[in-house]
Amino acid sequence: MNEFDSPILSVRHLNKQFGNGCESCRTQNPEQMLKNYCPVCGTVYACKDVSFDVYPGEVLGIVGESGSGKSTLMKCLYFDQEVTSGVAYIHTYKDGKKNLFEESGQYKRYIRNHLMGKVYQNPILGLKMDFSSIGNIAEKLISAGERHVGTMEARGIELLDHVCIPIHRSKEAPKNFSGGMQQRVQIAKALSNKPPLLLLDEVTTGLDLSVQASVLDLIKNLQRELEISIVLVSHDLGVIRMLADRTLVMLEGRVIEQGLTDQILEDPQHQYTQQLVHSLL
Amino acid sequence: MENILSIEGLSKSFTLHNLGKHIHAIRDINLYLREGEFVGITGKSGSGKSTVLKCIYRTYCSQEGSIWYNSIRFGKINLSEVSEREMISLRKHEIGYVSQFLDVMPRTTARELVAQSIMEMGTDAQTADLQTENILQHFELDRELWDSYPTTFSGGEKLRLNIARAMVKRPRLLLLDEPTASLDHASKLKVKELLEQLIKGGTTMLGIFHDLEFMQDLCDREYSIENGNFTITH
Numbered sequence: 001m002n003e004f005d006s007p008i009l010s011v012r013h014l015n016k017q018f019g020n021g022c023e024s025c026r027t028q029n030p031e032q033m034l035k036n037y038c039p040v041c042g043t044v045y046a047c048k049d050v051s052f053d054v055y056p057g058e059v060l061g062i063v064g065e066s067g068s069g070k071s072t073l074m075k076c077l078y079f080d081q082e083v084t085s086g087v088a089y090i091h092t093y094k095d096g097k098k099n100l101f102e103e104s105g106q107y108k109r110y111i112r113n114h115l116m117g118k119v120y121q122n123p124i125l126g127l128k129m130d131f132s133s134i135g136n137i138a139e140k141l142i143s144a145g146e147r148h149v150g151t152m153e154a155r156g157i158e159l160l161d162h163v164c165i166p167i168h169r170s171k172e173a174p175k176n177f178s179g180g181m182q183q184r185v186q187i188a189k190a191l192s193n194k195p196p197l198l199l200l201d202e203v204t205t206g207l208d209l210s211v212q213a214s215v216l217d218l219i220k221n222l223q224r225e226l227e228i229s230i231v232l233v234s235h236d237l238g239v240i241r242m243l244a245d246r247t248l249v250m251l252e253g254r255v256i257e258q259g260l261t262d263q264i265l266e267d268p269q270h271q272y273t274q275q276l277v278h279s280l281l
Numbered sequence: 282m283e284n285i286l287s288i289e290g291l292s293k294s295f296t297l298h299n300l301g302k303h304i305h306a307i308r309d310i311n312l313y314l315r316e317g318e319f320v321g322i323t324g325k326s327g328s329g330k331s332t333v334l335k336c337i338y339r340t341y342c343s344q345e346g347s348i349w350y351n352s353i354r355f356g357k358i359n360l361s362e363v364s365e366r367e368m369i370s371l372r373k374h375e376i377g378y379v380s381q382f383l384d385v386m387p388r389t390t391a392r393e394l395v396a397q398s399i400m401e402m403g404t405d406a407q408t409a410d411l412q413t414e415n416i417l418q419h420f421e422l423d424r425e426l427w428d429s430y431p432t433t434f435s436g437g438e439k440l441r442l443n444i445a446r447a448m449v450k451r452p453r454l455l456l457l458d459e460p461t462a463s464l465d466h467a468s469k470l471k472v473k474e475l476l477e478q479l480i481k482g483g484t485t486m487l488g489i490f491h492d493l494e495f496m497q498d499l500c501d502r503e504y505s506i507e508n509g510n511f512t513i514t515h
Binding site (some may be wrong): 055058213220224226242245246258259260262263266267269270271274275280 | 295296297298300335339340341342357365368369386387388397
């Protein structure tokens with residue numbers, strides 16, 4: 001059973017701290033900590049010992065309140081930030097034997113450009129706002145090694161069409177677009193190199209309901225058609241329920257619970273998860 | 282015949298941290314299902330009937346006891362301990378669950394909904410379309426509704442769609458959680474017809490029904506549940 005043997009992405013013991021830590025907080029004695037903050041030296045422990053697997057074609061949801069470490073985790077995976085410690089393997093990259101976090105900058109760029117796509121909550125982080133939309137997509141394609149203008153243009157138009165951006169506006173810069181359109185251009189860009197793994201960080205937060213719906217439908221359809229794996233961070237349980245097969249719950253930098261999405265929502269075990277779920281109903 | 286499912290000493294309780302409460306739902310449940318059997322569970326509301334089904338489907342995590350399922354893909358496994366991935370695969374291919382509530386993707390048409398659950402099993406789109414039409418036709422779902430959103434359907438229409446979606450996959454084990462609860466007589470007969478077809482096809486079923494007459498017509502054996510404990514009636 002191949003699909004069970006090999007996750008596409010494996011993350012083990014990922015730690016990320018902001019600050020050097022001190023005698024007082026290195027032991028992580030809960031009495032000396034204010035949540036994940038050390039009052040003595042001011043170190044913030046954003047991700048603590050996070051381990052998980054993502055399998056081909058699945059959507060893994062990550063929920064948690066603001067400040068629980070969700071976005072930091074995503075940034076670490078996309079090399080936007082350096083991890084403090086921990087390992088991650090991509091099954092299709094060097095036979096899944098190389099720890100991604102220890103690769104050189106050059107290889108990290110390769111991984112970003114060929115094996116991953118990321119969509120940020122804030123389109124400014126994912127797009128060049130002054131470039132044309134199709135130029136944004138071309139930029140990612142060029143980083144992935146594409147050099148043929150015709151091919152890139154065709155691919156760009158195909159993708160923009162896919163995310164329902166009118167073709168006659170493809171040469172327009174995203175700064176002229178509405179938030180929902182920007183988000184869709186961002187998704188098109190992230191998908192342009194056909195990554196097996198897509199990281200989505202609060203992609204629908206702040207969008208109005210109808211735009212939210214169209215972005216969610218887009219993600220759902222893309223996932224079904226292209227069979228890519230998605231890590232989906234959201235604090236909206238409705239989004240998680242709709243899209244995720246399995247879900248991790250994070251609190252203060254730790255994964256406190258994980259399971260099938262319907263199990264997390266119907267039979268949450270941890271006190272915090274119960275509070276979260278009951279807030280929804 | 283061999284047991285397809287055997288539950289040994291299953292207990293489930295809920296700890297509600299925020300209310301400081303601990304609720305026992307079911308205690309020391311023992312149950313077995315032979316291949317091809319149709320078994321019913323009866324009991325009052327709140328006696329723990331659905332909890333048993335949800336533990337089997339892993340919507341609930343059971344605390345004690347084991348749920349042995351004889352799987353085609355994985356052999357004999359304990360459903361309370363299988364990995365999430367294995368459970369997802371079992372749900373796709375072997376174990377179906379129908380409840381009285383339709384839980385659907387928003388903005389997905391009835392036709393897409395059924396077709397998707399067929400394609401999940403690896404069937405190609407063309408075959409899936411054909412099977413979808415057949416089953417929607419069987420349930421006499423108005424053709425006009427096929428390409429509209431189930432959220433706009435009446436209760437009975439939603440329910441029929443829900444059942445259609447689970448049954449079209451012809452699962453090996455089908456869990457029925459009061460699927461006929463609010464159906465009119467004609468729709469009930471439709472469901473019954475389909476259940477009978479599935480029985481002929483070899484599907485094993487474990488069901489909860491409020492309509493005892495409906496159930497007794499179909500089922501081979503009955504378990505009755507009271508305060509979270511089983512008594513066996515035949």
